[in-house]
Amino acid sequence: MTLPLEWEVLEPLAATTISRTWRVAIGGKFAVLRQDEPGAARLGLNRLAEPAVLKAAAAAGLGPACLWADPARGLLLTDWLPGRAWTPADLQEPANLRRAAGLLRRLHATPLAGPVVDLAAAMDRYARAATGATGVPGVPGETGVCFCHNDPTPGNFIESPAGELRLIDWEYAGLCHPGFDLAGLALGAGLSREQVTVLLTTYRGRPPTPPEAASHRLWEAFCHRLGVLWTAASGAVPES
DSSP, rough: OOOOSSEEEEEEEESSSSEEEEEEEEEEEEEEEEEEEEHHHTTTOOTTTTTHHHHHHHTSSSOOOEEEEEETTTTEEEEOSSEEOHHHHTTTTTHHHHHHHHHHHHHHHHHHOOOOOHHHHHHHHHHHHHHHHOOOOOHHHHOEEEEOOOOOOOGGGGEEETTEEEEEOOOTTTTEHHHHHHHHHHHHTTTTHHHHHHHHHHHSOOOOOOHHHHHHHHHHHHHHHHHHHHHHHHHHSOOO
C-alpha cells in the first residue's frame, strides 16, 4: 500500500504489551493508528494477513477499512468508526443481544477471508509464552469453518450515532469455527444460560437442540482456558 498523507496524533486510545493505538487526523478525516509492541510477534499475530481481512470486513459493512499497512514495521492505519463502544451491560439487553447475534450471523455467512486460525497452536503458543509448558489440550473436536472475528468482546462492538453496529479490532480474525465467536461473546458479556439461549436462538433462527447447547458449553469452557493463557502470556511480555 502507498504511504498515506502525514497524520496528526490527536489522542491515545490504548496501550498494552501487544500494541499502542491513537486517534489521528489524516487528509481531513479521522483514523486509527496502531503500532506493534514486542508482544504482537511473541503471541503470533498474523499482521501480513490483516489488510485482506479488513478489506473483506469493510466490504461487507462489518468493520473499518484498512487505509494503509506496513507489517514489517508493525504499523496499521484504519478508518475511525464514530460512535460508542458497547459494554457488557449493553449485551444484557435482549434487543442488543439479538443485534449482536445477527451481526455474527452476517459475518459467518460472508465469503471466506483470512488465514485458517489454528486454535490448538494458539493455545500451545500462549502456554509456552506464559509458563514454558506445551501440549495444552482441550479444543472442541468440531469441523467446519467460516469467516470469524475471534474476539467479539463487548468493547469491540461499535454503535454509530445512526444506530449501525459494526466490529473493530480484527487482528485475530480468520477462518475458524462459528462456535468460538458465539462462546467468546457469551463469556465476554457474562451471559446467563437463559441469555445464551436467546443468543443461539437468534443466531440460528430457532431454539438450539440439546447437542447444540452442549457444544456451546464446550466452546465456552475452551474460550475460558484460552483467555486465561492469553492473559498470562500477554502479561509475561516485557514492556518496551
